[in-house]
């Protein structure tokens with residue numbers, strides 16, 4: 604049976620790096636409020652985490668809406684591989700008259716983490732660092748079936764220049780398969796036309812199986828998701844995480860219903876280390892260089 608935490612699926616060399624130090628991974632979720640961000644995180648935890656270091660740290664909302672940035676942590680461990688997972692839930696925007704102000708704290712949070720890490724690096728005695736740099740930012744798109752809104756484009760542009768941006772179509776169960784397919788195509792077109800740089804998993808040509816999986820992941824972007832923490836029974840008697848409808852069950856982990864499994868593979872099984880490395884090598888490095896340039900004058 605395959606392991607729920609796929610760090611043990613990583614290529615041997617990468618696995619060595621992970622097993623020595625463990626891995627720290629910070630995931631940010633953002634987008635309008637009510638799109639299922641909190642539910643998604645809990646679904647991700649409940650379908651992929653065998654053991655929480657601390658169950659009380661389950662991602663829980665204090666209020667009906669996330670009004671400020673909330674950070675929760677869990678330590679995942681499987682077969683000796685440790686992942687220190689940090690989830691950053693951000694205030695939903697789209698509800699305010701001045702939406703421009705609403706995404707500012709999100710961008711500032713990302714920059715602040717780079718700044719804090721850079722300051723720690725500059726200290727004469729460089730010990731263990733506090734590192735909350737965001738490795739992946741899931742941007743939740745409202746399932747309108749039309750296209751991206753100007754606000755989505757604006758925010759995604761801001762984010763993509765700072766962080767590994769992964770667009771997600773929220774509540775995929777509310778769109779018919781045809782509408783979902785058309786919506787995906789239009790979102791991809793806007794992303795290309797607007798030159799928004801989304802995260803692209805690397806294709807390792809020396810491993811045909813991994814290369815095929817990477818190509819499939821790239822082709823599936825933006826990832827449609829269904830979030831549910833509830834177990835429901837399907838008409839053929841299976842008990843699954845899903846959402847019950849009169850016509851049947853929209854299943855979280857059914858690849859014909861949404862891309863939840865693909866996105867989980869990307870985040871936890873296949874590309875976690877690449878997300879960490881590209882954050883260090885591209886996004887943090889870009890921030891560091893830009894700051895060095897500005898501070899010269």
Ligand code: GDP
Pocket residue numbers: 635636637638639640641642643668669695773774775776777828829830831846
């Ligand atoms: P957040 O404000 O983005 O964190 O959204 P929540 O996770 O609080 O979810 C808002 C509402 O949407 C709740 O009533 C959820 O049960 C519901 N919800 C979450 N995910 C889904 C989904 O995939 N499909 C549907 N139909 N509803 C969802």
